[in-house]
Amino acid sequence: xxxxxxxxxxDAAALVVVAQLFEGFQLETFGIxxxxxxxxxxxxxxxxxxLVILTLPITILSLGLFLFIINAITLMITQSIIGSExxxxxxxxxxxxxxxxxxxxxxxxxLVKDTILLSK
Numbered sequence: 001x002x003x004x005x006x007x008x009x010x011d012a013a014a015l016v017v018v019a020q021l022f023e024g025f026q027l028e029t030f031g032i033x034x035x036x037x038x039x040x041x042x043x044x045x046x047x048x049x050x051l052v053i054l055t056l057p058i059t060i061l062s063l064g065l066f067l068f069i070i071n072a073i074t075l076m077i078t079q080s081i082i083g084s085e086x087x088x089x090x091x092x093x094x095x096x097x098x099x100x101x102x103x104x105x106x107x108x109x110x111l112v113k114d115t116i117l118l119s120k
Contacts, residue, residue, distance in 0.1 A: 004041075006112065007041070007109075008034060008037045008038060008041060009034070009037075010105060010108045010109060010112065011037035011040060011041070011101075011105065012030065012033035012034045012036070012037040013033075013104075013108065014101045014104040014105050014108065015027060015033045015036055015037060015101065016030060016033050017100075017104055018097050018100050018101055018104070019033075021100065022093060022096070022097065024087075024088065024089030024090060024093045025087075025088055025089075025093060025097050026086070026087040026088075027085070027086055028085040028086070029085075032082065032085045032086055035082060036078050036079075036082055036086050039078045039081055039082065040074060040075070040078050043074045043077055043078060044074060047074060047077065048070060048071075048074055051070045051073065051074075052067070052070060055069075055070065068095055068098050068099055068102070069095060071098035071101070071102065072091060072094035072095040072097070072098045073094075075088060075094045075097060075098055075101075076088060076091065076094050079094075
């Protein structure tokens with residue numbers, strides 16, 4: 001449970017960083033980022049596996065790069081659920097944001113994992 005909460009916080013931090021990097025990616029508050037992170041985690045459990053299965057041939061042909069498109073779709077669904085407090089101006093920006101979010105999450109998770117290992 002604590003690992004999931006930590007993951008939500010790290011995802012929210014990644015969303016805030018992306019909002020600072022791109023003008024067309026807007027988040028009102030960190031609370032909205034946490035809400036978006038929660039909705040994204042639910043979509044990643046429910047919707048993403050269905051999309052992955054449906055797009056398996058194109059995902060294989062693109063050597064997995066189509067997964068960034070699927071991540072962008074889940075970002076756009078999250079944006080439509082939250083409303084005006086979370087705005088992504090265009091699908092192209094959602095694709096770029098999904099790539100940047102993936103990179104930021106990779107770095108943050110590595111830093112947290114190393115910190116936890118060092119403290120043991």
